[in-house]
Amino acid sequence: MAIAETRLRPRVDSQEKVTGEAIYTEDLPDxxxxxxxxxxxxxxxxxxxxxxxxxxxxxxxxxxxxxxxxxxxxxxxxxxxxxxxxxxxxxxxxxxxxxxxxxxxxxxxxxxxxxxxxxxxxxxxxxxxxxxxPAVYDPRDALAPGAPIIHEQYGTNHIGDYKFGWGDVEKGFQEADHIFEDTYTFGNVFHHxxxxxxxxxxxxxxxxxxxxxxxxxxxxxxxxxxxxxxxxxxxxxxxxxxxxxxxxxxxxxxxxxxxxxxxxxxxxxxxxxxxxxxxxRNDSRHFIVYKNKTGVKSDGTIIAQDIEMLVAAGAYGRALGTTRNAVVSSWGPYKTPHLRVLGQAVYSNQVPAGAFRGVAKVQTTWGCESHMDAIARNLGINPVEFRLKNVLHRGDIFVPGTTPLDADFNEMIPQGYKTIGWDGSKARDNHADVTPQVASRTALGHGMAISIRHGYNGSGRTYAVATVDKSSIVKIRQNAMEIGEGAYSVISLVASQTLGIPQGQVEISDPDVATNPYFGGVGSQRTTVCMGNAVKAACEDLARELIEVAVKWKGGSVEEWRIGEGRLWHGEDDFSFGEVASALGGEITIMGKGAWSTAVADTPFRGIVPHWAVSVGAAEVEVDRETGIVKLLKYVSVTDVGKALNPVVARSQVDSGAIMGLGNTFYEETVYGDGQLLNGSDMEYRLPLLEDMPDQWHSLMLENNDGPGPFGSKGMAQTSIVVIAPAVGNAIYDAVGIRIHDLPITPEKVLRGLGKL
Structure with missing residues (x-):
């Protein structure tokens, strides 16, 4: 079957959106x-x-x-x-x-x-x-004796716990040569x-x-x-x-x-x-306090991690799912013989928190990667070498019962630091030797961070239907909404490549639970793999149906017919899809059905995890010791995408995730005080601007064609957002020797770290 040349086509919804013709809920006629x-x-x-x-x-x-x-x-x-x-x-x-x-x-x-x-x-x-x-906004304060109780019927602000781990942590600490402990916080931000x-x-x-x-x-x-x-x-x-x-x-x-x-x-x-x-005031990202106690050998080998987290649900308690996500993403992509993690969900008087791109992974990666970098530097070990020494390799098991790791950190890490012109070494071995009298006003630093996330949660079942009638237009009925990530473009491309037809010959339905088949919903970067596979299966079934109808119309055997170049062929004779659909008379619509799911498994992810979403970020910063201003000079995201079905759309996902992470890093925070949300409007909430972007911005996508999605693709929309904040924080330490523990990174926090405030 021919493969249509569609990889570099623009999004199928681009014209509607750039011309203002696209219809959103507010645009619907009364x-x-x-x-x-x-x-x-x-x-x-x-x-x-x-x-x-x-x-x-x-x-x-x-x-x-x-x-x-x-x-x-x-x-x-x-x-x-x-x-x-x-x-x-x-x-x-x-x-x-x-x-x-x-x-x-x-x-x-x-x-x-x-x-x-x-x-x-x-x-x-x-x-x-x-x-x-009285109101309480910090989960630590919410659990303190005498804290205002937000829901009196429960008598406490503690919602519930999620625990996970393996091995014997106390034994691991006894075997360790060094133990390091630190706390990091990631406050509330808004999706915007x-x-x-x-x-x-x-x-x-x-x-x-x-x-x-x-x-x-x-x-x-x-x-x-x-x-x-x-x-x-x-x-x-x-x-x-x-x-x-x-x-x-x-x-x-x-x-x-x-x-x-x-x-x-x-x-x-x-x-x-x-x-x-x-x-x-409708939603927010969870405020998380992350505390990690890690035991290591003198050569940097990780022996044990003991992690505790407080996850602020906001005013209402849909937090246990996020707490579970936080727990199972908290130790990073590192081999850890002994592990103990406790996540506690807590009420606070903030806007109720819900799912947010990279649910809990953004917060825990900030804590984990800052902590790991600090361990390496305290041991006098190159932070890059520390990561390469401890990171999981392809084929390793991240969590028992799940799919083995299907990515290569040892390839991605060097690509990251080399792309920004860094050799992976530390700026200096001992920041204490750099006194204010001999230091220049500005200092250059480099840092990196790495991350692993489940491809998506659960198993579920996804369905799609492909039909064609006398018009020859292939219509895909499905329930993946177009939320801006390019779902319709991916679905259209999968259908066109499967059937060997131009994307212009494919129409995608808007979601409708009454007329379209089941799909659990857009989230957790599942659309490409789940809906993509269902659409591919539906189109393959449609192709079989077309050939069966053609056999009844023109004769021959199923084996003698083929689909190629968007038509059905029987020897040298070819027919359009529409001609075949009309062959049996009447207003016939030929239909193919497709479905896809993964196996149910008793894991923290509620499934086997069909693939892993991994990423690397590397940053070069300039820190002004007098003003505390940090300027991001270079940044690179490295992501394993399996196969970029449309490189333009895929790269946009990587870029947009990192830009969103840039906002988390330097600017975004919902601020509370005097019993109110103080910056809950467009005029008061700071988002990253074009002028905040570094001169060098890179997005690298590794393609090994080894994903479970159509043609070897993987979900990758939530990879790049998670690593930029710790990469920048680690670069600041590399430059001036101070460790920022609380996001966002502001000039005030830098100056306080330098002892100038």
Whole structure:
């Protein structure tokens, strides 16, 4: 079968998006009678609701309905999310505040009106009286004696634990020549997708709920909605147009549930449009405190690691999944004979944290790679050589029960440091010898970091359907939403290469849980492997169906027919797909079905892990000793992608991940104080700018064609984001001999490290 020349084609959605023709949820035309919904959010991080008076809002002309705790009318506000496991406090949240507000942004009320302007005015007329309560933002403080209890019914801010390990850690420490211990923190940051979080359109009538929304895991959302409203999940239909970025933030939100209830009560569709300030208060990355105690031999061999982490869930408790992710990614890609890890999930008065690109891996890599670099330098060992000595090799087992490592760190590490012109050596052996009197104002330093992450969680099952009719257009019905990562381009390319047709002959459906086959959702870099394989199988099945129809039409045997150059061939005679589809008469649509999954396994990843996502980052920085300003001069990401199906799209994923990591490194942090979120808006939250990019920026992709995805591909969207912060932090140490422990890295922290503040 011929392979179409499509590797360097632009994304199939590029023209729509650059011309502004692409349709997102906010762009959808209003349904007849659509009401505009707006939200009232708590201005306090922790407060008791004394009273709510919405009478003025209800009497405003154009207001159709108001929903607060006072208008629930017996409807249970408790979210009906599926429990992750024992101790998962999934039912700790009401979709609208009833007794207390527990974070700045907790939903207190929703208004639906004939226009957005009227709804906004009505929100301002709702009078809420609060009794402010002490708030706690750091998980260490949340567990301290006397800390404010966020959920009184539990009597503690401790949600639950996840433990993992092997060997005998205490024995390992006895065998070690040196023991090193340190603590690192990664605070809250916001996903900041281009499309605000919370856009939503719902029509509830005739006992059915029709939803258009950016939701990354629609089947889980459908189940929760069905449970809350006491209906069959088949009566809940979720459709998804283009999604303007998500990174884990685009899920079912409390305001959406309120909108459904209001649509039911009013009998009219409801459309929610959110502001950037509201978007900030919908999700966040988990604040994690990472503590590692490591025993090593004098030659640098790692003997034991004992790791403890506090994982701040924010105000509500969907944290055990992230805690598990943190635990099983905490010791890095290193051979460790004795390992003990404890992760504790903790409540805090921050915006509830959810999945975020590289879930927990970004935080733990910051801690682990900073810690490993410090060990190497304290032992007087080259940090590159230390990593090469201890890193896992291809074929090694990372976690028992999972797939062996399918990547080559010993190849990737040299590529990283050599690309930025570094020989891997330390800038100097003893920073204590460099006194302020002899040091120049600026210092140059180099650093690196490495990482391993599971390809994706779980096993699951992914389905796709490929059809063709007299038009010869191959249509792929599937439920992987286009969230900005290029899913439609990958699916289109897989179909075109499998059938040997141009990508222009392939159409991709938008996700629709009512008409398209099951796919668990976009996340954990699973789309290329899971949906890609399902689409490939569907197209292969379609090819078999086409040949069977052709045999019935023109005769011959199945073996005498072939597909090539986008046509069916029987000897020297060739026919289009459309001609074959029309051959049997009527409006026939020929269909192929495909499915893919991995084996279920009792591992921390809830599956065998079909491949590993590995990465290397190397940085060159210049540190100004007088101002504390760190300038990133050179940076390289090295990623094993298996096979880049479309190098342009794949490299964009590597670049974008590293740029997102650049924001985590230097700029991004949600700041709390005086009982409020202080920088929860576009004007106050600092993102990386074009001027922040280094002069030399490289993204290297290793292609060994050994992945489980179509044509040897792997998932790789969450690789580059994790390594840039520790690479930069290690380079700063290399330059001026100070170790930054808390992100983001700011001039103030550098100057404090240098003893100048």
């Amino acid at each position: 349904l007849p009678g659509t009401l505009s919904g707006r939200v009232l959010l708590s201005p306090h991080s922790h407060a008791r609701i004394i009273s709510i008076d919405s009478s003025a809002a209800l009497h405003l002309a154009g207001v159709v309905a108001v929903l607060t705790r006072e208008q629930l009318e017996g409807f249970s506000p408790w979210r009906a999310r599926e429990q992750y496991g024992p101790g998962d406090n999934s039912s700790d949240q009401t979709f609208i505040a009833t007794d207390k507000v527990r974070f700045d942004g907790d939903l207190v009320g929703v208004v639906v009106a004939e226009s957005i302007a009227i709804a906004d005015e009505a929100v301002r007329l709702i009078d809420v009286q609060y009794e402010e309560l 997708p281009m499309e605000n979080v919370g856009a939503f359109l719902v029509d509830y009538r005739a006992g059915e709920i029709n939803i258009w929304a950016p939701i990354q895991h629609p089947y889980g959302a459908r189940e929760e909605i069905a449970r809350m409203f006491g209906m069959d999940p088949e009566k809940v239909r979720i459709r998804m147009p283009y999604i303007g970025g998500g990174f884990g933030a685009k899920e079912l939100k409390p305001s959406m549930l309120a909108a459904i209830l209001l649509a039911q009560r009013t009998g009219r569709p409801v459309k929610m449009v959110t502001s950037s300030e509201e978007s900030f």
